[in-house]
Amino acid sequence: MSMSPAEQTPAADAAAVLREATFVRLRVYASGAAVAAAGVLGRALRTRNIPFRIRATDAPEPAANDDVAVAVGLSETDRDLELDPRDAVSVTRELGVDPDPAVALAGLHAAGVSPEDDSELMDAATGAGIESRPGVAVPTGDLADGIAHSTLVHAPVSADREAAQAMLAELSLPAELDADAHRRVASLVAIEATGGEATPRATTAVERALHPHATPDGPFETVGGFADVLDATVKEAPGTAVALALGHDVRETALDAWRDHAQATHAALREASTGRYESLYVLSCDLSSPGRLATVARLARDFRSPEPTVLAVGAGAAALVSTGPAGLDEQLAAAATELGDASATGSKQEATITFDPAVDSADVVAAVREVRR
Incomplete structure (x- = not known):
């Protein structure tokens, strides 16, 4: 079952396709917003007895002809639906299922979206004991x-x-x-x-x-803390993050991953060498994980960078983030063509690239600067 790909598939259209699916494969970008959205959607599919699988990995996966392939939080051409993580709640409601308020709120927090305009979600949160403090x-x-x-x-x-x-x-x-x-x-x-x-x-x-919004009956103390753990864990242990978003009891394992991620990324940000170009701030880090580099880039953008866009470069990987939608997925995809055996993934707001570790970081910076002109 397939439809013509279209960016940001409307919630009603997405629900119509999912409702008739025999099997759904969700490919998730390694971010807290995307994995939370996949958790919200996965719970809805489970309620409707629609088989599904969630993968937060770059590895390709063979699919049967009648499977519905869904990209969550990333831009892909080989998929049936492309969903913005912020639309997961709407799609779930279109499927006739009430989203779990803690996971839904964690996803919106990770996406940097205020949930206050969604009175239905806020009422459900209040009913679940979630309250601002x-x-x-x-x-x-x-x-x-x-x-x-x-x-x-x-x-x-x-x-x-x-x-x-x-x-x-x-x-x-x-x-x-x-x-x-x-x-x-x-x-x-x-x-x-x-x-x-x-x-x-x-x-x-x-x-x-x-x-914060306190979650007395949730797996973590606050919604923001839940979002932080999801974002860190999906970059360290994707399977654990998916299990957490689906409601499985993996709290301690997820917290261990969150601590490891924090230790590595804060240290890398402090120790990075930096360079400043027009509208671009570059950090050279002793890291090889695209996910860790994405967090370093985000923290630098928010707390250290004088420029709106940040590139964090490590050994065989790099991450690009910006203060707003800037076509970063397309930029890194274009840069990948200049770096030999390289591949990029992500969205307009955040993207990562992997390449041969033998490639010099200066060549990566040059390729990214060239495609941003």
Whole structure:
């Protein structure tokens, strides 16, 4: 079963195709927004007894002629449907299924979208005990652990639990945090993340980690923390991230992946050598994972880069992110043709490329600069 590919398939059209599918294959970009969207859709397909498979990998997968191939959060030509992760809730409703509010909200948070305009989703969230409160969006009850390993912010205490603990000790917090204590923690994190080497953009970027929605009955402490774990885990252990988005009990495994990801990416950002070009900030990192490089690039864009677009280059891989839709998938696809045996994937907002590790990073930068002219 196939239809003519069209970017950003409308929710009603997507649901009509999925409703008649005999098997659905969802190919997911390695981002928290995309894997959360796949989780929302997967739960809906499961409710409707439609067999499906979710893969967050670049590896090709053979498909039967009657399978429906869905690309979530990435641009592909060889698919039947191309879905923006932000549309997962609408597609699920078109299928006659109510989306899980915690996963849906985590996906919107990861996508940088406010859910406040969706009164139906917010009502469902309230019914599930999810509520807004002061403080910081972390996944764990241990604030020092949550702040140190958050990839929503980059601050002097990032990837250093002992430093985060010492910072919190200065606040003399009560054993049971009240609203005032949460506010003081949020204020301190905001100050730490926007001072020193931080760029003006950090003042806005840090807001993603503040004013969280608490999830007392969810797998993590807050919606933002859930989104952070999904985004980190899909880059470290895709199968675990998919299982988490589908509701399986993999909390501790996911948290381990989240901590590993934070340690590697914050350290890489601090140690990277940098270069600045017109509208492009480049970091050279000692990393080979496209997913880790994507997080480094995002953190640099939000907290360190004076330019709107950031390229993080490692050994055999690179990631390109920007402050807004900029056709990054097309740019890296074009750059790949200049780098020999290279391949690119992603969306207009974020894309990654893999290439022969023997290729010099200067050649990668030159290829990307050339296609951006």
